[in-house]
Amino acid sequence: MFAVTLLAGATLVTLAVLLFIIVFVLQKGLPVMSVKFLFTNPQEMGRAGGIFPTLVGSVLLPLLAILIAMPLGIGTAVYLTEYTRETWVTKVIRFGTDCLAGIPSIIFGLFGFIFFVVMLGMGWSLMSGGLTLAIMILPTIIRTSEEAIRAVPHSFREVSFSLGATRWETVMKVVLPNALPGIVTGLMLGIGRCISETAAVIFTAGSSLRLPQSGFDSVRTMAVHFYILAREGLSNENAYGTAAVLIIAVLLTNLVAYWLMHRFIARRTK
Amino acid sequence: MKFNREKGVERLLLLVALSAIASLALIAVFILKEGVPFMLKVGPGNFLLSSDWQPDAGKFGIYPMIVASLWVTLGAMLIGAPLGVAGAIFLNEFVPRSVMRIIKPTIELLAGIPSVVFGFIGVVVLAPLIRSHLGGPGLSVLAGSVVLGIMVLPTVISISTDAISAVPNTYREGALALGATRWQAVHMVVLKAARSGIVASIILAMGRAVGETMAVIMVAGNAVKVPHSALDSVRTLTANIALEMGYATGMHRQALFATGVVLLVVIMILNSIATAAVRRRIGGKGNTKK
Numbered sequence: 001m002f003a004v005t006l007l008a009g010a011t012l013v014t015l016a017v018l019l020f021i022i023v024f025v026l027q028k029g030l031p032v033m034s035v036k037f038l039f040t041n042p043q044e045m046g047r048a049g050g051i052f053p054t055l056v057g058s059v060l061l062p063l064l065a066i067l068i069a070m071p072l073g074i075g076t077a078v079y080l081t082e083y084t085r086e087t088w089v090t091k092v093i094r095f096g097t098d099c100l101a102g103i104p105s106i107i108f109g110l111f112g113f114i115f116f117v118v119m120l121g122m123g124w125s126l127m128s129g130g131l132t133l134a135i136m137i138l139p140t141i142i143r144t145s146e147e148a149i150r151a152v153p154h155s156f157r158e159v160s161f162s163l164g165a166t167r168w169e170t171v172m173k174v175v176l177p178n179a180l181p182g183i184v185t186g187l188m189l190g191i192g193r194c195i196s197e198t199a200a201v202i203f204t205a206g207s208s209l210r211l212p213q214s215g216f217d218s219v220r221t222m223a224v225h226f227y228i229l230a231r232e233g234l235s236n237e238n239a240y241g242t243a244a245v246l247i248i249a250v251l252l253t254n255l256v257a258y259w260l261m262h263r264f265i266a267r268r269t270k
Numbered sequence: 271m272k273f274n275r276e277k278g279v280e281r282l283l284l285l286v287a288l289s290a291i292a293s294l295a296l297i298a299v300f301i302l303k304e305g306v307p308f309m310l311k312v313g314p315g316n317f318l319l320s321s322d323w324q325p326d327a328g329k330f331g332i333y334p335m336i337v338a339s340l341w342v343t344l345g346a347m348l349i350g351a352p353l354g355v356a357g358a359i360f361l362n363e364f365v366p367r368s369v370m371r372i373i374k375p376t377i378e379l380l381a382g383i384p385s386v387v388f389g390f391i392g393v394v395v396l397a398p399l400i401r402s403h404l405g406g407p408g409l410s411v412l413a414g415s416v417v418l419g420i421m422v423l424p425t426v427i428s429i430s431t432d433a434i435s436a437v438p439n440t441y442r443e444g445a446l447a448l449g450a451t452r453w454q455a456v457h458m459v460v461l462k463a464a465r466s467g468i469v470a471s472i473i474l475a476m477g478r479a480v481g482e483t484m485a486v487i488m489v490a491g492n493a494v495k496v497p498h499s500a501l502d503s504v505r506t507l508t509a510n511i512a513l514e515m516g517y518a519t520g521m522h523r524q525a526l527f528a529t530g531v532v533l534l535v536v537i538m539i540l541n542s543i544a545t546a547a548v549r550r551r552i553g554g555k556g557n558t559k560k
Contacts, residue, residue, distance in 0.1 A: 003453050004364055010356035014423050015373065018380040021391050075286030083280055096291030102474075102541040103297065103534070104481020106508045110530045111297045113515070114304055135293045142290060168279045196384030199483040199508075203515055227386045227484060230393070243387055254382040258375050 022247060029244025032237055038245065042209055046225060047235045051242055053211050057219035058249065060212065061205060062194035064130030065137060066187055072134070073141030074176075074183060080142075081149045082171055101139035105200040108136045112204035124218040129205025136200055137190035144189065148182020148264070149175060181264035188257035196250050198223045222246045301534060304527035317528060323494045325514070325522040332529055334496045338411070338504035339480055339536075341497055342490060345415025346422060346479040351472045353419070354426025358468075361427070362434040363456050374431060381424035389488030392417040397489060406501030409491035414504070417489050418482055422475035429474060433467020434460060466547040473544040477537050483508040507533050 040050035076093065084090055112132030122128045152175050160170040176183070198221075206218030207228060220228075222242055229239040309317050312330055320331025357377075361370045392413055401408030437460050445455035461468070491503025492513060505513070511526045511533075518526055 001453075003457075004360075007356045007360035007364065010353045011360045011373075014353055014357045014377070014427070017420055018377065018383070018423070021383060021387065022380070024391060024395070025387060072286055072289045075283050076290060079280075079283040079287035083283055089284075093287050093291055096294045098545060099538070099541065100290050100294050100297075102477055102537055103294075104478075104483065104508065104537060106481065106483040106511055107297065107301065107530055107534055107537075110511065110515070110527060111300055114300050114527070115296065119300075135297075138290050138293065166276050168276055192382050196382060196386075198384065198386050199512055202512075223384050223386055226384075226390070227488075230386070230390045231488060239390070243390065246384055247387060250382045250384060251379065254379050258379065 022251075025240065025243045025247055029240040029242075029247075032241030033244050037241055042225075042238075045234055046209070046229050046238055048238070051222060051225060051238070051245065053209050054220050054222045054225040054242070055245070056211060057205070057221040058195055058223070058246075060126060061129050061133065061201065061219060061221055062191045064126060064215075065133035065194050066191055068130060068134035069138050069141050069190060070187060073138055073186070074145050076138075076142045077145035077149055077183075078171055078175075080146055082167065082175065097139045097142050100135070101143075103136075105136065105197055108132055108200040109203040111135075112200060117204055122216060124204065124206025124208070125216045126205060126212055126219050127215045129201050129219065130215075132200055132204045133194045133197065136197070137193055140190050140193065141183075141186045144186025145179070145183045148179035148186070151182060151264075152178045181260045181267075185257045185261040185264065188253050188260065192250050192253040192257065195221070195253065196223055196246070197221075198227050202227070222249070298534070301527060301530050304524055305531035306528070308521065308524035308528045309531065312525075312528075317525075318532070321496060323510075325518070325525065328521065330521075330525040330528075332507065332510065332525075332532065334494050335505055335507045335510045335529065336532070337496050338490070339506040339508070341411050341500075342414040342418060342486065342504065342506055343476055343479045345411060345500065346418035347472065347476055349416060349419030350422040350426055350475055350479070354423045354471070354475070355430050355468055357423070357427045358430035358434055358471075359456060359461070362431055363452070363460065374428070377424050377427050381428070385421065385482060385485040386488070388417050388421050389485035392485065392489035400501070404501055406499075407491055407503050409489055409503055410501045411490065411497050411504050412500040414486050414490035414506070415500070417485050418479045421482065421485060422478050425475045425478055426471045429471035430464070430468045433464040433471065436467065437463045470544040470547040473540050473547065477540040477544070480536055480540070481508060481533065483512050487512055 037050045038055060039052050041052050043049035080090055080093065109132070112128055116122045116128035116131050117124055156174050156178060157170055160174045165173070201221055202224050205221070207220040207224050208218035209220055212219045223246060226239055226242040226246055229235055229242060317330060317332060318336065319333050320329070321333045322329040322331045323334065361373060365373070393409070396416060397408035397413050400406065400410060400413055441459050441463055442455050445459040450458065486506050487509045490506060490509065492505040492509055493503035494505050497504045507529050511529050514522070515526055
């Protein structure tokens with residue numbers, strides 16, 4: 001009985017700490033948050049004013065990353081599930097995906113910096129950041145898409161083949177539409193990771209506070225902005241405001257992901 | 271015609287499927303290419319075991335950072351592993367399924383809290399507490415360990431839960447039929463069966479803790495010296511890279527990439543152990559769910 005009480009205590013502590021963080025940030029940040037805060041430019045490096053350019057950065061950068069990672073991730077998942085049996089090639093692909101998933105974001109930052117920023121000459125830019133983040137979220141997208149595709153019943157494919165459809169037609173018209181909610185779950189989780197990422201972004205996309213005019217301009221995301229505000233002690237008030245927007249954005253993205261997954265599972269077991 | 275198009279699609283998809291491994295190779299090549307020649311020039315012994323880090327004077331010893339990463343990571347595990355595993359056991363064995371179905375996604379949702387936010391909370395809430403109650407600068411090994419320990423909780427809970435719920439119910443029933451209490455059944459049978467999955471969750475969490483950057487920069491204090499107590503300020507390997515990358519050039523930048531090489535090697539070793547542990551448990555199904 002004592003042991004069980006201890007276990008319950010540990011679980012409660014875990015939940016309490018995690019919820020405390022959210023409540024703490026929202027409580028301090030929500031009063032700062034307003035339409036004006038969201039849509040005006042920062043002044044004096046963020047000491048005053050709003051966070052508009054960083055909001056734009058936090059929308060554009062994850063979108064770009066997902067646009068790059070989506071075809072690669074889903075394509076990989078389709079290849080692994082529909083086009084091949086387990087061979088050494090699939091083992092190598094899976095090994096690569098697993099390894100990539102474990103690499104810390106600072107390493108992605110280093111790589112993105114030396115490869116995209118310096119070697120390919122893209123500079124600190126939306127493109128460098130987007131490409132780096134795309135590689136970072138690729139494993140998540142591959143795994144969730146693969147699971148979603150595997151969950152589509154075999155009979156669906158058999159019916160399609162029996163009607164004379166080719167493999168590719170079956171993939172496009174039967175498999176992918178049925179796996180869609182599961183795939184979108186992976187995409188949303190990827191977007192969530194991009195929004196909350198700092199280390200990989202700051203060395204590839206830079207931290208310019210101006211609105212980007214092209215893909216080769218530097219951007220600052222909310223996470224990077226928050227980091228700079230908090231670390232350089234520029235403005236605690238604006239830091240809390242930015243953190244609140246950041247947390248809301250990430251939680252909403254993840255909530256949509258889980259809601260979709262839940263619906264997907266519910267439909268499958270119906 | 272149709273046949274040709276099908277062949278084309280298949281080739282294209284194979285090419286796409288190689289993107290992940292190709293990216294991994296690119297990352298490895300570029301980090302190694304920048305870091306390894308530097309390490310050979312300075313001498314691996316000098317680089318890894320010297321405590322003298324003065325980039326301006328051409329002295330690059332990362333021993334203090336290695337020790338710091340080790341301390342902070344072990345500290346994080348001391349906090350994160352027991353809490354996380356206890357949570358996973360409780361949620362699996364002692365809580366109705368319906369409650370677990372709410373709590374587990376909640377915890378996984380919280381895994382999405384950005385690491386900078388964890389770090390910030392560490393600075394404004396935890397560090398002052400440590401400073402006033404235990405002394406020292408507040409930003410310290412202890413603060414870093416607590417923050418990282420909390421950050422890895424969702425990883426530990428999520429993967430341990432998967433491992434525990436994969437234990438067949440017949441095991442539990444068998445133990446209960448032999449007269450074991452609920453708790454005896456759990457710690458004598460279920461935990462033994464789920465052991466390698468739980469170990470994997472802890473090792474993966476270690477990997478995350480070693481690699482975490484922004485939160486550690488904010489709460490660990492960043493002083494370049496070998497810590498003597500848990501209240502000392504330290505700089506981890508990751509913090510070293512991120513703090514100086516912004517302005518480093520030449521040898522200095524190469525030294526930071528060499529630090530990255532060390533980090534990459536440690537992570538690869540940890541992840542291989544975790545993957546091996548999971549594979550042994552599930553028998554071939556090596557993909558660990560996040």
